[in-house]
Amino acid sequence: EAQVTQNPRYLITVTGKKLTVTCSQNMNHEYMSWYRQDPGLGLRQIYYSMNVEVTDKGDVPEGYKVSRKEKRNFPLILESPSPNQTSLYFCASSYLGSYEQYFGPGTRLTVT
């Protein structure tokens, strides 16, 4: 089954404790992206990647890192999480020539 998976689905952590949210897709998509969703703001792009070893900042990259060492994986790293990073996070992927993006199930992160 074609899908985008994210882990963990739910996470409660404390300020400053490094964490990684994993994202994996099995569709051989070149393009992968991370979004965060906050009430009243819709979804906003954090980082994106057009292929292996090619990543770039989206609209709200501060406090996040990403890497793309393999085509299928695109982890989101919070080196020192803060309460303002409490949000719902989505990973998405697509073929470069396609408009449609496939979304993962989301990760609810709470930073206390």
Add this chain to the structure above:
Amino acid sequence: AQKITQTQPGMFVQEKEAVTLDCTYDTSDPSYGLFWYKQPSSGEMIFLIYQGSYDQQNATEGRYSLNFQKARKSANLVISASQLGDSAMYFCAMREGVGSSNTGKLIFGQGTTLQVKP
């Protein structure tokens, strides 16, 4: 600048009636795609319907149709015969082509919460 505007924070509709959710967009790129997603209380993003900027006909998917008015830059979602399970948050989104000057990101509106009354 690219922008999506959804002016209806919340909507109510009676079960079995039709409802229109508004969406306007702004872009200078002639090539783009417009999407509607449904987000139930469980949180996942469910793709509903897609309209390409060069498509001549309005997109339809079952009970969903997209009223695409290019000159007015609007892409309203019409849900016919509403069901209780349609109660959710609905997002309109736009994606410009991936290229040297575009990031390929999806630009989302603020969302509209739809409640279907029995």
